Amino acid sequence: MRVVIDHLSKEFHSLRRHTIALQNVDIVIEDGEFYVLLGPSGCGKSTLLNIIAGLERPTRGSVHFDGTPVADPSGRIFLEPKERNVAFVFQNYALYPHMTVYENIAFPLRIAREDKASISAAVEQAAATLGISDLFHAKPAHLSGGQRQRVAIARAIVRKPNVFLLDEPLSNLDAQLRVLMRTELKELQKRLGITTVYVTHDQVEAMSLGHRIAVLNKGCIEQVGTPQQLYDSPATPFVARFIGSPPMNLIPATLSSDSHAAVIADQNLVLPGEHLAAVRNMPGPRFLLGIRPEHISLVIAGQAAALKARVKSVEALGRETLVHVSIGEAMVTVLAESADLRPDDTVFLSLDLSKVCIFATEA
Amino acid sequence: MKSNNPLRQADPLTSQLRAAALFIAPLLLLIGLFILIPVIGTIIGSLFRDVAFLPRRFVGLANYGRLFSDDRFWQAVRFTLLFIAISVPLEIVLGLALALLMDADTPVRGLLRACVLIPWAIPAAISGRTWELIYNYSYGLANAIARWLHVSSDPVNWLGTSFGAFSAVIVADVWKTTPFVAIILLAGLQAIPKELYQQARVDRAGLFTAFWSITLPLSRPVVVVALLFRTIDGLRIFDLVYVLTHGGPGGSTTSVSLYAYEYFLTSDFGYGSAISIVLFLMALALSLVYVKVGRFGPQAQ
Amino acid sequence: MKDSTARNSLTYTGIVLALLFCLLPFIYMAAVSFSTRADFLTVETPFTFTLDNFRAVLTDTSLHFTAYFRNSMLISLVSAAICVAIASLAAYAITRLEFPGRMLLLFFALAVSMFPQIGIVGYLYKFMASVGWVNTPQALILPYIAWILPLSLWILVSYFSQIPRELDKAAFMDGCTYRQTLIRVILPVAAPGVFSVFLLSFIFAFNEFMFALMLTTNYKARTIPVGIALFQGLHGQTPWGNIMAASVITTLPVVILTLIFQRRIIGGLTSGALKG
Numbered sequence: 053m054r055v056v057i058d059h060l061s062k063e064f065h066s067l068r069r070h071t072i073a074l075q076n077v078d079i080v081i082e083d084g085e086f087y088v089l090l091g092p093s094g095c096g097k098s099t100l101l102n103i104i105a106g107l108e109r110p111t112r113g114s115v116h117f118d119g120t121p122v123a124d125p126s127g128r129i130f131l132e133p134k135e136r137n138v139a140f141v142f143q144n145y146a147l148y149p150h151m152t153v154y155e156n157i158a159f160p161l162r163i164a165r166e167d168k169a170s171i172s173a174a175v176e177q178a179a180a181t182l183g184i185s186d187l188f189h190a191k192p193a194h195l196s197g198g199q200r201q202r203v204a205i206a207r208a209i210v211r212k213p214n215v216f217l218l219d220e221p222l223s224n225l226d227a228q229l230r231v232l233m234r235t236e237l238k239e240l241q242k243r244l245g246i247t248t249v250y251v252t253h254d255q256v257e258a259m260s261l262g263h264r265i266a267v268l269n270k271g272c273i274e275q276v277g278t279p280q281q282l283y284d285s286p287a288t289p290f291v292a293r294f295i296g297s298p299p300m301n302l303i304p305a306t307l308s309s310d311s312h313a314a315v316i317a318d319q320n321l322v323l324p325g326e327h328l329a330a331v332r333n334m335p336g337p338r339f340l341l342g343i344r345p346e347h348i349s350l351v352i353a354g355q356a357a358a359l360k361a362r363v364k365s366v367e368a369l370g371r372e373t374l375v376h377v378s379i380g381e382a383m384v385t386v387l388a389e390s391a392d393l394r395p396d397d398t399v400f401l402s403l404d405l406s407k408v409c410i411f412a413t414e415a
Numbered sequence: 416m417k418s419n420n421p422l423r424q425a426d427p428l429t430s431q432l433r434a435a436a437l438f439i440a441p442l443l444l445l446i447g448l449f450i451l452i453p454v455i456g457t458i459i460g461s462l463f464r465d466v467a468f469l470p471r472r473f474v475g476l477a478n479y480g481r482l483f484s485d486d487r488f489w490q491a492v493r494f495t496l497l498f499i500a501i502s503v504p505l506e507i508v509l510g511l512a513l514a515l516l517m518d519a520d521t522p523v524r525g526l527l528r529a530c531v532l533i534p535w536a537i538p539a540a541i542s543g544r545t546w547e548l549i550y551n552y553s554y555g556l557a558n559a560i561a562r563w564l565h566v567s568s569d570p571v572n573w574l575g576t577s578f579g580a581f582s583a584v585i586v587a588d589v590w591k592t593t594p595f596v597a598i599i600l601l602a603g604l605q606a607i608p609k610e611l612y613q614q615a616r617v618d619r620a621g622l623f624t625a626f627w628s629i630t631l632p633l634s635r636p637v638v639v640v641a642l643l644f645r646t647i648d649g650l651r652i653f654d655l656v657y658v659l660t661h662g663g664p665g666g667s668t669t670s671v672s673l674y675a676y677e678y679f680l681t682s683d684f685g686y687g688s689a690i691s692i693v694l695f696l697m698a699l700a701l702s703l704v705y706v707k708v709g710r711f712g713p714q715a716q
Numbered sequence: 717m718k719d720s721t722a723r724n725s726l727t728y729t730g731i732v733l734a735l736l737f738c739l740l741p742f743i744y745m746a747a748v749s750f751s752t753r754a755d756f757l758t759v760e761t762p763f764t765f766t767l768d769n770f771r772a773v774l775t776d777t778s779l780h781f782t783a784y785f786r787n788s789m790l791i792s793l794v795s796a797a798i799c800v801a802i803a804s805l806a807a808y809a810i811t812r813l814e815f816p817g818r819m820l821l822l823f824f825a826l827a828v829s830m831f832p833q834i835g836i837v838g839y840l841y842k843f844m845a846s847v848g849w850v851n852t853p854q855a856l857i858l859p860y861i862a863w864i865l866p867l868s869l870w871i872l873v874s875y876f877s878q879i880p881r882e883l884d885k886a887a888f889m890d891g892c893t894y895r896q897t898l899i900r901v902i903l904p905v906a907a908p909g910v911f912s913v914f915l916l917s918f919i920f921a922f923n924e925f926m927f928a929l930m931l932t933t934n935y936k937a938r939t940i941p942v943g944i945a946l947f948q949g950l951h952g953q954t955p956w957g958n959i960m961a962a963s964v965i966t967t968l969p970v971v972i973l974t975l976i977f978q979r980r981i982i983g984g985l986t987s988g989a990l991k992g
Contacts, residue, residue, distance in 0.1 A: 554755030
C-alpha cells in the first residue's frame with residue numbers, strides 16, 4: 053500500500069489557545085517501506101500518525117492509500133480507521149485488561165464478525181509469528197512488558213492490515229529488551245512486507261530500523277532521506293544535531309576577507325572549492341561549519357589545516373573517549389581513542405574536510 | 416457509526432455530536448420529565464389557589480403573603496434551622512473522630528467500616544421506628560438507661576415534650592448520618608500524605624499537635640464539602656420527623672418539608688407548593704453562601 | 717513508646733465506643749423482635765424468647781409484609797438497573813465525546829441533586845393521578861431513576877475518567893463503534909465502579925420514603941419503608957414485636973450486603989464526594 057500525504061496541515065483550536073501541530077507536510081511512503089517519523093516531543097509526529105490512522109482529521113490537505121483518498125477535508129472525505137484497514141500499536145500497548153491474550157488478539161476479528169474457525173486460524177498464526185502461542189490464557193496484568201508488546205503487535209497484524217502504524221512502541225522497555233525487539237521488529241516487517249510507519253524520538257532506533265526517515269520539527273519536515281543520507285548530508289542544523297550521537301558539531305565561522313578560507317576564532321581554515329561556493333551563497337558573512345566528532349582527529353602541533361584548541365573536559369566511555377575542547381568561544385566535541393588529556397591542555401584538531409557541512413546561521 | 420459507503424460526507428465532530436446526543440438523551444429526558452417539569456409545575460402551582468374540590472384560581476403571590484404571617488410556618492423554619500445548626504456540627508465532629516478510627520491501621524478496620532456504614536444503609540423509616548421505641552416513655556431503652564444510670568427519678572417524657580422530641584430527633588439523625596460524613600472525611604484523611612505525620616514524629620510532635628497542625632488544616636476542603644452536603648440535606652429533612660415524632664408535639668418538630676406535606680395531604684396544592692418553593696430558595700441561598708465562602712477557603716491553604 | 721500505647725488504647729476504646737454507638741439500636745431492635753413483649757426492659761416484665769413475631773410478619777397476610785417486600789425488591793432492582801444503564805451512557809459521553817456543555821451537564825446534575833424532594837412530589841402526584849399511575853410500580857420507578865441519576869452520573873464519570881483514552885483508540889482501530897466501545901471495553905474495565913453505583917442506587921431506591929408515601933395509597937403498591945412507618949396496631953397498642961421483626965427481616969439483607977461490599981460502597985461514595 054502506497055501512502056501519499058499531500059500538503060497536510062493540522063490545527064487544534066480550543067478556548068484558550070490555537071496550536072499548529074502540522075504545517076504543509078508532504079510525504080510519500082512506498083509500498084512495503086519501513087518509514088520512520090523522527091523528532092522531539094511536540095514536533096507533530098504522533099499527530100501525523102493519528103491522521104494516517106484515522107484517529108484525527110486533517111485540517112487541510114489529504115491522505116491517499118494507493119491513489120484512493122482516505123482523508124480529504126476539501127472533498128469532504130473521511131474514512132474511519134476500520135475502513136482503512138490499518139493497524140496501530142500504541143506506546144502503552146492498550147491491551148484490554150479484562151480479556152485474555154487470545155481474546156485480545158481475536159478482538160478485531162470478532163468485531164468484524166468473522167466466523168470462529170477463521171478467527172482461530174488467524175489468531176494462532178499471528179501468535180506463532182510473535183512467539184506467544186503459550187500465553188493464550190493469560191491476562192495482560194500477568195505479562196511482562198516485552199510480552200505485552202508482542203500481544204499488541206499480534207493484535208495489530210492479525211487482520212492483515214495494509215498499513216502498520218507504531219507509536220513509540222519500544223520506549224517503555226528497558227534498554228536491552230529494546231535492542232532485542234528492534235531486531236525482531238525489523239525482521240517481522242521484512243517477512244510480512246507491510247507498509248510500516250514508525251514514530252520515535254530515538255534517533256538510534258530510527259537509523260537502525262528505517263528504510264527512510266522523515267525528521268520533523270515543530271510541525272514541519274526538516275528532511276527526508278535514508279539513514280545514511282541524513283547522517284552524511286543533513287539539510288539543516290536541526291537534523292545535524294538530532295542525528296548521530298554524539299551530535300554533529302556546529303562551529304560558528306566567517307568567510308575570510310580573501311574568500312578562500314573559513315575563519316574560526318581568528319584561525320584560518322582553508323576549505324575545498326565546493327564548500328567555499330556554499331559559503332559564498334550564504335546571506336551574510338557568517339555561517340556554521342558542521343563536522344562530526346568522529347571526523348576530527350587530534351594531531352601534533354604544526355600540521356597543516358590544524359586548529360588550535362584548549363581541552364575543557366574529557367569523558368572516558370570505555371570504547372571511546374569524548375574530548376570537549378574550546379576554540380575561542382566555540383565548544384567542539386572530538387571523538388578520540390585515548391584519554392591522557394587533561395583540562396587546559398592545548399591540542400590541535402585536524403578536520404576531515406570531505407565530511408564538512410555548511411549551514412546558514414540560525415536566526 | 417458503520418458505513419457501507421467509504422466515500423461519504425464528513426463534517427468534523429458530526430459523528431461525535433450525534434453519538435453524544437444519543438447517549439445523554441435518556442438522562443436528560445428522565446431528569447427533565449420527572450424532576451424539572453414537576454419543579455416548574457410546583458413553581459406555577461404556588462401561584463394558584465388550588466384546594467381539592469374548589470376551582471383553581473390564579474392568585475399571584477398571595478400564598479407567599481399568607482406564609483409571611485403564618486406562625487406555624489415560621490415555627491417550622493425555626494425548627495429546621497435550629498436542627499441543622501446543632502446536628503451538622505455534631506455530625507462533623509463525631510464524623511471526624513469516626514474517620515480517624517476508620518483510618519487507623521487496626522485488624523478490625525474492615526469490620527469497623529462495615530458496622531459504621533450500617534446505620535446509613537438502612538431505611539430512615541425503619542430507624543425512625545426503632546428510635547421511636549427507644550424513646551418510648553414507659554418501656555423504651557432510653558429511659559431504661561436513664562434509670563440504670565440514676566440520671567432522673569421519673570421516666571423522661573422524650574417524645575411528649577418539645578425539648579425531648581427535639582433532642583430525640585437530633586440523636587436519631589446524628590446516629591444515622593454521621594457514617595456518611597465519616598466516609599467523606601475518611602476520603603479526605605486518606606489524601607493527606609503520610610510523610611507529613613512521619614516528619615511530625617521525627618520532630619517529636621505529640622499526637623495532639625499532629626492532629627491540630629496537620630490533620631485539621633489539610634482536612635479543611637473535605638470538611639467544607641461535607642458541611643455543604645449535610646446542610647442542604649438537613650434542610651430537607653422529612654423521613655425522620657414523620658416517623659419518629661410526626662412533627663409533634665404541637666408541631667414543635669415539624670420541618671418545612673413536613674409542613675408542606677401536611678398541606679399536600681389535605682390536597683391544598685397551592686399553599687403546599689408555596690412552602691416547597693420557599694424551602695427551595697433557602698437551599699439555594701445556602702449553597703450560594705457556601706460557594707462564596709468556599710472560594711476563599713481552600714485558597715487560603 | 718509511651719505515646720504509642722496511649723495511642724493504641726485510645727484507638728481501641730474509640731473503636732469499642734463507635735461499634736456500640738452504631739450497633740446498639742440494632743441489638744435492641746433484634747431483642748424486641750425476639751421477645752414476646754416489647755416492655756421487657758421494665759422491672760416487672762421478664763424477657764421471653766419467641767419466634768412468633770417473625771412468624772406473624774411472614775405468614776399473616778393482613779400485615780402485608782410480603783407484599784411490601786416484593787414491591788420494594790422489584791422497584792429497587794429495576795430502578796437501580798435502569799439508572800446504571802442510563803448513567804453509563806451519559807458518563808461515557810461526558811468523559812469521551814467532545815460536545816459543548818459537557819461540564820455544564822455535570823454541574824446541572826449536581827444542582828438537581830440539591831432539590832428538595834417536597835418541591836417535586838406534589839406535582840408528581842398530580843401527574844401520576846392524571847395518567848392513572850398511582851399505585852403502580854412505574855409511578856415509583858421512573859421518579860426514582862431520575863432522582864438517583866445525578867449521583868450515579870458523578871460517580872461513574874469519576875470512574876470512567878480514570879480509564880485511559882488509549883483503550884478507546886485501540887477499540888476504534890479494532891473497528892468498534894462508540895456503543896461497542898462502551899459495552900465491550902469501558903463497562904467491563906469499570907465493572908467494580910459500575911457495581912458500586914448499582915449498589916448505591918439500590919440502597920437509595922430501597923430506602924426512599926417520601927415519594928413512596930405520596931404516590932402509593934394501598935398496600936398492594938406500598939414499599940417496606942412506608943409499610944413499616946405506617947404500621948399501627950389495631951387496638952391502639954403499637955405492635956412493636958411485629959414492627960421490629962419486620963425491621964430485622966428488612967435490615968438483614970442490607971446488613972449482609974454492607975458487610976460484604978463495604979469496600980465497594982465506600983469506594984463509590986468517596987469518588988463521588990471527592991469530585992464534589
